[in-house]
Amino acid sequence: MSGRQQLISAARxxxxxxxxxxxxxNIATWVTDWRGRVHGAAPAMLAPxxxxxxxxxxTLAAEHCVPxxxxxxxxxxxxxxxxxxxxxxxxxSMRRMNRIRAIGAGERLAVxxxxxxxxxxxxxxxxxxxxxxxxxxxxxxxxxxGLASTNAxxxxxxxxxxxxxxxxxIEAVLPDGSIYDGLTDLKKDNRxxxxxxxxxxxxxxxGVITAVALRLVPAIASRAVAWAGVASPAGALDxxxxxxxxxxxxxxxxxxxxxxxxxxxxxxxxxxxPLAGDHRWQVLVEAATSDPGFDVTAxxxxxxxxxxxxxIIDDAVIAASEAQAEAFWKIRDSISEAERAEGQTxxxxxxxxxxxxxxxxxxxxxxxxxxxxxxxxxxFGHLGDGNIHFxxxxxxxxAPDWYNQEGEAITRFVDDLVxxxxxxxxxxxxxxxxxxxEFERLASPARLHALRAIKQALDPxxxxxxxxxxx
Ligand SMILES: Cc1cc2nc3c(=O)[nH]c(=O)nc-3n(C[C@H](O)[C@H](O)[C@H](O)COP(=O)(O)OP(=O)(O)OC[C@H]3O[C@@H](n4cnc5c(N)ncnc54)[C@H](O)[C@@H]3O)c2cc1C
Numbered sequence: 001m002s003g004r005q006q007l008i009s010a011a012r013x014x015x016x017x018x019x020x021x022x023x024x025x026n027i028a029t030w031v032t033d034w035r036g037r038v039h040g041a042a043p044a045m046l047a048p049x050x051x052x053x054x055x056x057x058x059t060l061a062a063e064h065c066v067p068x069x070x071x072x073x074x075x076x077x078x079x080x081x082x083x084x085x086x087x088x089x090x091x092x093s094m095r096r097m098n099r100i101r102a103i104g105a106g107e108r109l110a111v112x113x114x115x116x117x118x119x120x121x122x123x124x125x126x127x128x129x130x131x132x133x134x135x136x137x138x139x140x141x142x143x144x145x146g147l148a149s150t151n152a153x154x155x156x157x158x159x160x161x162x163x164x165x166x167x168x169x170i171e172a173v174l175p176d177g178s179i180y181d182g183l184t185d186l187k188k189d190n191r192x193x194x195x196x197x198x199x200x201x202x203x204x205x206x207g208v209i210t211a212v213a214l215r216l217v218p219a220i221a222s223r224a225v226a227w228a229g230v231a232s233p234a235g236a237l238d239x240x241x242x243x244x245x246x247x248x249x250x251x252x253x254x255x256x257x258x259x260x261x262x263x264x265x266x267x268x269x270x271x272x273x274p275l276a277g278d279h280r281w282q283v284l285v286e287a288a289t290s291d292p293g294f295d296v297t298a299x300x301x302x303x304x305x306x307x308x309x310x311x312i313i314d315d316a317v318i319a320a321s322e323a324q325a326e327a328f329w330k331i332r333d334s335i336s337e338a339e340r341a342e343g344q345t346x347x348x349x350x351x352x353x354x355x356x357x358x359x360x361x362x363x364x365x366x367x368x369x370x371x372x373x374x375x376x377x378x379x380f381g382h383l384g385d386g387n388i389h390f391x392x393x394x395x396x397x398x399a400p401d402w403y404n405q406e407g408e409a410i411t412r413f414v415d416d417l418v419x420x421x422x423x424x425x426x427x428x429x430x431x432x433x434x435x436x437x438e439f440e441r442l443a444s445p446a447r448l449h450a451l452r453a454i455k456q457a458l459d460p461x462x463x464x465x466x467x468x469x470x471x
Pocket of ligand 1: 076
């Protein structure tokens with residue numbers, strides 16, 4: 001019997017049939033990545049219901065030297081949760097660990113198991129008049145363990161930071177099967193390296209996160225969602241700087257080029273342009289307050305009127321209702337879907353220093369379009385974080401396999417531009433397997449050496465998500 005089969009039998013005996021799925025029909029949807037680009041295989045999906053069960057599985061995996069691929073909602077963008085195609089690894093699904101162990105107003109803290117879906121945590125926090133202030137398009141499926149393991153960002157990073165800033169502590173099973181308990185919310189703790197921070201963004205390569213203590217903030221009392229037209233990305237950044245100088249209530253600031261808006265209007269039913277006329281660049285601004293006595297809409301009206309007077313913006317509208325606010329967000333959240341409907345698209349989740357982003361965006365788009373005739377380059381997203389989704393679309397006459405023919409060359413070109421600008425080829429999605437080769441090509445020797453040394457020290461057998469993140 002192979003090590004894998006021995007592990008499957010031992011896990012079934014120890015944890016019962018619910019924790020061991022071997023029917024290929026029940027595994028099939030979990031071995032392909034969210035974008036449908038990478039297809040893996042796994043002879044079994046192990047699904048612990050507790051930290052102790054997760055520790056028992058990892059101990060067995062170490063004993064039999066069988067690789068595990070941790071998985072939450074499988075919504076990651078870089079195929080980090082997709083097992084290799086040769087069936088050499090087992091999936092470790094964390095979705096059964098879905099209890100919110102504690103949530104309390106006193107400490108403004110929630111302790112959620114790794115498999116809790118983000119939207120469920122949002123609801124639980126709202127029920128206690130609190131809020132977990134990280135949100136993103138996959139909130140209905142992605143899990144707390146996956147969010148922590150990818151150090152996810154989303155649309156409110158501007159004010160609240162990425163997962164790194166929102167995690168107060170982590171509980172995890174390390175690659176030797178031991179349980180690390182860092183769930184205590186210590187404001188000060190200088191006992192050397194932060195194991196919590198090592199595990200955040202580790203993409204399952206250093207252990208399995210089983211629970212996370214998360215920082216909560218007061219619930220939103222009201223919000224103002226505005227849409228403004230600006231002349232350029234530099235104008236958009238001017239607007240952000242103007243707003244930041246005058247209010248602390250801006251949480252979201254998303255850049256939307258006219259080209260992306262057009263695609264959404266063409267392909268997503270029920271969408272309408274928020275502003276009359278053409279504006280080459282547009283921004284969605286969300287401001288919110290937890291103070292019921294503060295009129296955030298009046299403040300936003302006043303600030304946008306001043307921005308108009310100062311010619312920072314060309315036009316603006318504030319959503320008149322929650323439904324209209326949601327309609328504005330729907331436009332922003334539908335851009336990727338609209339691009340897919342239009343044709344083949346190459347996605348690059350990149351960052352450069354915030355102040356450098358407007359110029360980078362304009363120049364990089366022009367250089368890509370010059371070097372690869374007929375493609376359309378365009379960037380949208382979290383301008384205030386210096387993080388743009390820089391997407392390159394095939395022209396209308398592209399070959400059906402344009403993605404395979406030209407994709408690698410275009411991506412290398414974009415990644416070289418990003419690196420030359422002092423940026424990162426992965427702002428918020430991670431490295432997974434899709435960016436592994438580019439990461440190895442472009443990362444500094446010091447970064448690669450440190451990464452490999454940490455991996456070797458904590459996972460000498462190489463059983464935790466091999467082939468991901470660490471080249
Ligand atoms: C529509 C859509 C919009 C998105 N928008 C954003 C966005 O705005 N910002 C952003 O940052 N990301 C965004 N993402 C991607 C984002 O990374 C994921 O949605 C989320 O962080 C992954 O959670 P998951 O539970 O699905 O993890 P999975 O995809 O299952 O796993 C992701 C990685 O984490 C590892 N992992 C999962 N669970 C654990 C665990 N318990 N312990 C150890 N390792 C684990 C996996 O091995 C894998 O490497 C978006 C995705 C989609 C589909």
